[in-house]
Every structure is written in structure tokens, then in C-alpha cells.
Amino acid sequence: MAAGYFLTNLSLMENLDFARLQMAFTLGFHIIFVCIGMVMPFFMVVSHKKWLNTRNPLYLELTKAWQKGVAIFFVTGAVSGTALSFELGMLWPEFMKHAGPIIGMPFSLEGAAFFVEAIALGFYLYGWNKLPEKFHWFTGIIIGLSGVASGILVVSANGWMNAPTGFDYINGEFTNIDPVQAFLNPAWFTQALHMTIAAFIATSFAVAGVHAFQVYRNKRPELHKKAFKIAIVFGAVAAFLQPLSGDLSAKDLAERQPVKLAAMEAHYETGTNVPLYIGGIVNEEEQRVSHKIEIPGALSFLAFGDFDAEVQGLRDFPQDELPPVAIVHYAFQIMVGIGTLLMLAALLYFISLRYKNLFKRKWYWLFFVCLAPLGFVAVEAGWVVTEVGRQPWIIYGIMRTSEAVTPMPGMEFSFYMYLAVYLVLALTVTWLMRRQIRVLNSVKE
């Protein structure tokens, strides 16, 4: 959707658009890798624990296969993260000049957490048969915990862009800076919670889906069923927690960034007892939504816990401060739709624990194969909602994205280069993963 929009307007695009596109693209890529790098260690240590408890060699094999996955994703995430830490400055130098010192705290802590993760990974990968068994296993736990900590810290910095606090803004100057208050900005908790749960759902369904595919093809089903069961539990539990976290986020947005909430719902007219739109086609020029399903009063209720509450519509805000409504609305619909679907899938999994003959059905496995990429689609859509929904601001209400961009012309070349490099990377990593699985399957039982 967004890509199509940009492509049709390619000739009209400026430096700013290409810089935004490059940022979106590299972040979108990075998010996938860090989610997997953050969550997969937990699958790995569960399998490892089962190996230590049962001494079933299948669990050892699985642990070692997953540790390779963790290593590959960690490194890819680390290099794309290094690139991003530069890109923040290279693309948005004016933003970093002012914001860098204010949001330094989560980033410096994140550096530490990341370092701990790298050290623990070094111990874990190279520690087989060399470190005491329990300590070796424990270093795996550290990988997972420090990964999650890194994720939370970075999201907290993003939260500051949505809810800038910890400074006074007087005559265009940032004074009275309080880094702790900036770190603990009003958005950090809801955003970090939502993202962490999302990472668990997305990774869990993706990994479970890959193994479900192997069961479906009847390749070493015993091994892959074990893998599936370890992976899916995390996602199935998380899928039920996510709506609660989403509700917290919506109520927070209603208070803090009403324009973003209105864009998510494509809600133009201020009113009370406001309906919730499901689907619908947004006409930004005429400021209306057609072909939608309406649930009366639901938006008022979701935003403020009261069916008669007043919700501000987009027409009430200055028109040069509106985000691209259609993109935000569609992305939000995609995210919520997928979230609901995955919750149903989680329910199916819990049912199958009771009715075990479901595991014998081909369609059961095929269903989970189809779900594999969806969690990540939802994660990307969610980031589109929060990032595009903040536009035209880079620091909400304080600095516009257009004021932050680099003065260097020619960003289109930079964008095309990044596009090419990251696409090649994505293809190669996929190819590598396929080879890992093929080797795993070729072992005779």
C-alpha cells in the first residue's frame, strides 16, 4: 500500500521522502531480525533444559539447530543495528543534535545490554562440553533476558519521540534536560509492553510454522513436533495477552496523541458515542470513509471506557498536522485483524492439547504453516501505525521530520543502495535457513 503510494509519486519525491523511505525500510528489516534474536534464545533454552532433564538426543539436536539460528539472527541484527545507529545521525542530523543528549540514557543502557548479550552468546555458542552444564545453560537465559532488555530500551527511546518529556522547550532551545524523565516518558511502558508481546507472538508463530511445514511434509515429524510444541506455547499465551496491552495503548493514545488515534480509526467528525469502523476505504480528499462496518459507540468505549465519551475527530486538528490517514488506518486494520486471527489459532492449539487426534490431521499443520509470516506482517503494520501516525512530526509537537533531515542531496541513491543490499541479505538468510533445515532433515533416525 505504502510502497504503491510512493512508487506512483516517484517523480515528485524529494530528499525527505527518500530519507524516510530508507529509514522505514532499514528499520522494518531490523525489527524482524531483532524480534527473532530476542525470542528464539528462549526456545533454545527450553529445549536445552529438556535435553538436560530427559537426555533425549532429539532435544540436543534441536537446541544446536536453534542456536545456529540464534547466532545468524543475532549477527544480522547486530550489523543492521550498527547501521541504524549511524543512520539516525546520517539521515536526521538535526534531530540527533537536539534529541541525542536527551534520549541518551536508554541508548547507553541498551549498549550495555547488547554487550552482555554478545558476551553471553560467546559463552553459549563455544561453551559446549567446556563450561559446567548448568552455567552453560544459564548463559542461554542471559542471552534471552538481555535481548528483551535491549528491545525495551530502544522502544522507550521511540516512546520519547511520541511523548517528548524531560526538558523545557523555550524559544526553540531544549533546556532543563532531565534524562531519567525522558527515559521514563509516558509512552514507554505501553509501547514496550506491546512490542515485547508482539515479538513473542511473531517469532513464535513463525518458528512454529516452519516446523509445522516439516511435520506436514512428514520429514522427521517426531523432532519437528517437539520443536513446534516448544515454540507455539510462547506465542499462544502472548496472543491472549496482546489485546489487553492494545487496550492500554489505545487509552493512552486517546489522552496523549488523539490525532494518531483518530487517524488509526479514520475518524473525521468529533462527536460522542462514536462508532468503531472495521475495514472501509478512506478518501483523504473528501475526508470520509466508505464501505465500512460500524460498531456503534465502540470507539468511545475503547478510548475512554465510556460509550458516550467524546472522541476528537481529524477535522478538529490543524490540517497541516495530520498524518497520512489512509496508510495509518489500513495498517491498523491489518494489525488488529492478524492479532485476532492469531488469537483464534492459539485457541485451536489449546484445544488440540485436549483433543490430541487433531495433531494427526494434515490441515492442522497446514493451517499453522499459513500463519507463519502473519505475526511479522502485524509487527510491521504496527510500526507503520506508530511511525506514520506521528507524522509530520519527528518529535511530537516539537520538531517536524522535514526540519530534521540531512542537507545532503541525492538520498535516492542511498535508498536504492540500501534496498539492494538488504534484499540480498534477506534472500541469503532465507536460503541459509533452508539449508539448515535440509541438513537437519537428512539425519537418519
Place this chain on the structure above:
Amino acid sequence: MLYVVLFFLLFSLLLYVLLGGADFGAGIVELFSSRENKRTTRDTIYRVMGPVWEANHIWLIILIVILWIAFPLYFNVIMIYLHVPFVLVLLGITMRGVAFIFRHYDAVVDRSQVFYNWMFRISSLITPVFLGMSFGALIGGKIILAEDYTKYTFLELYILPWFNFFTLLVGLFYAALCAFLAATLLIGETQGQVRKMFSRKSAVFTVVLVVLGLLLITYGYLEEVKFISDFINNAVSIGAVAISGLLLFPLWRAVKKQHRVVSRYLAGLQVVLVLFAALYAHFPYLIITKEQELSLLEDLPPYAVIRNLAFMLLIGGVVILPGLYHLMRSFGMIKILNTGEDEMGH
């Protein structure tokens, strides 16, 4: 508190130059090995560097984060005017990291290894060259801080300051330094014929390094690069370089007598001396543009930011350094992965 931040800035710069440098250098040594030695070098690199190589490169991230929090003016200048070389550095870092992981973690070992290997070697060379060129640009006195960007061409603002003979020499000097470090490090990790090969490599790269260093200083002096003339006129800096030159003799003795740890520390000390000499003469004016010298210590953010960062760094240091030390001790310094086979494979 500013001194704590400054300490960590220089400390991570030093460690990145040393450890990251040795890491780049390993690839350069492999690139310049004969065909039959490439395989040995590759396996030695994996054995020695494998467990610590991710950690080595995180120093760069720490460095960047400290810069942007505590020295936003420097960060701003670097990110705007050195955009192009840093894109190339990032490309190199990405290619290198990916190639390393692919060649050692790919489940299937086949012809694609040839591709990974070359990708690793070539990016190991070009990344430090571009890093060196970027540093050369900062001290080269050619950066134009534009008030009005439309008055200059793209070439003048974004290319020429970092793309000239002086910066190229700095880049090659740093690459040679990396190779010298790596070869010296690898000597201690090997036996017999292989050890002899690395000793030879170490000697060759020492010569290359000294020649490039002299060339750099001479060229800088003749071209009247301010940084170099001030460097030459500074007794302490020249003294440090002279000591580092003299240390080559005990280093060669240590290498010959197979004092593994001593030779490693001597090589490290030389790098410390060279870095110190380079920074001391001009500290805190480490960015020299066409019109002015920018002080690292001017336009600092409020004290609250510096104090907060200092605490975070101290906390991080307490958590990280012991772990890192143990990691290097467990795998790097003590030889336990001596079997040479791929431990991951089964």
C-alpha cells in the same frame, strides 16, 4: 563526571582500534596469504576470534552512542559531512559480519564457501581503509562547514574532504596497523610451520606500516596539513612515536623467543602509543575544518546529561568488563579449542 565520559570515549576508541582492528587485520592477513595458507589462516582466525568477534565490534556502537549523547556537535559534523564514507564503512561492516557468520555457520559446506571467503577478505580490507579515510578527513582540514548549502557543489561538500591522497594514506596506514596487530596476535596461537608463516607476515606488515607512517608524515608536512605540522612540532607526540618505533626491537625478540603474552602486549602498547601521539598534539581540537578548529569540549550538553551518561557507563562497565575478561580468558588466551575441528558442526 566529564572525565568519566571522556575516559570511556577514548577507552572504547582504543579498544575498537585494537580489537576491531585485529579483527579486520585477520581478514587482511588472510587476503594476502598464499593459496595453500588461506585455509590455515581461516581456521586459525575462527578458533581465535570466533568467540569474541561480536564483542569486538560493539565498541563502535558504544563510541557512536557516547558521541551523540555527550558530544552532539562532533556527531553532527561527522554525520553530515562524512555521510558517504560512512555508508561505505557500514556496507563493509555488514558484508564482513554476514560473510563471517555464513562461512562458519552454513550447514552445508560447498562451493558457496569460496564466495563467502572472498567477501570476508575484501570487506576486511576496505572497511578499515574507509574508517581511516574518515578519520583523515576530520583532521585533514578540508571539510567546509556550510552556512548555505546551495553555495557549494556536492563534490566540494561531501566528497573532496575525505577523498584525497592524504586521507587515502591515513586509510592505508590504519589497514596496515590492523594487519600488523592480527599477524602478531596469531603468531601466539599457532605452532611450527604456521607460526613461522605468521611471523613472516608480522614482519612484512611491520615494514609496510613503518613505510606508510613515514610517507604519511612526509606528505602531510609537504602539503602543510595543519594536524601533521603540529604533530611534528609536538615533542611529546614525536617522543611517543619514537618509543613505539624503538619497541619494535623488543617485540621482534619476544616474537622470536615465542613469548606469546609479551609480544601481544608490546604490539598493543605500540598502538596505544601511536593513537596517543595522534590525539595528544591536537587535543581537544580533533576536527580541523577549512576555516576553524572544533573543540571536542565545546558546546557540551547540560551537566545533567553528562552526569547521567557517566553513571550509565560506570554501571555498564561494572557489568561488562568482568564478563568480557572471562570470555577472553576462557577462549582467547587459554588454548582449549585446540582440536581445530569445527565445534559447532555436530
